[in-house]
Amino acid sequence: EKRQQLLNEIRTLCEAPSAQGLVEFHGAFYTPDSGQISIALEYMNGGSLADVLRVQKFIPEPVLASMVQKLLL
Numbered sequence: 001e002k003r004q005q006l007l008n009e010i011r012t013l014c015e016a017p018s019a020q021g022l023v024e025f026h027g028a029f030y031t032p033d034s035g036q037i038s039i040a041l042e043y044m045n046g047g048s049l050a051d052v053l054r055v056q057k058f059i060p061e062p063v064l065a066s067m068v069q070k071l072l073l
Contacts, residue, residue: 006037010028013025013028019070020070022070022071023041023042023044024041025040025041025042026041026042027040028040
């Protein structure tokens with residue numbers, strides 16, 4: 001079940017159009033010998049959203065609204 005969910009998420013990343021301000025998906029690679037799946041994403045020197053939250057403690061609503069709007073377009 002978890003593997004199917006991961007495959008669905010990777011498929012969604014492959015099909016999603018790129019948008020300015022969102023992390024770009026470059027590809028996914030499967031290693032049959034180990035069963036390992038690697039996902040190549042754009043490098044973001046600011047870190048993940050979780051990293052930003054650790055430092056900032058909150059993200060202003062207008063910023064979140066802009067992020068969500070880009071995801072929904």
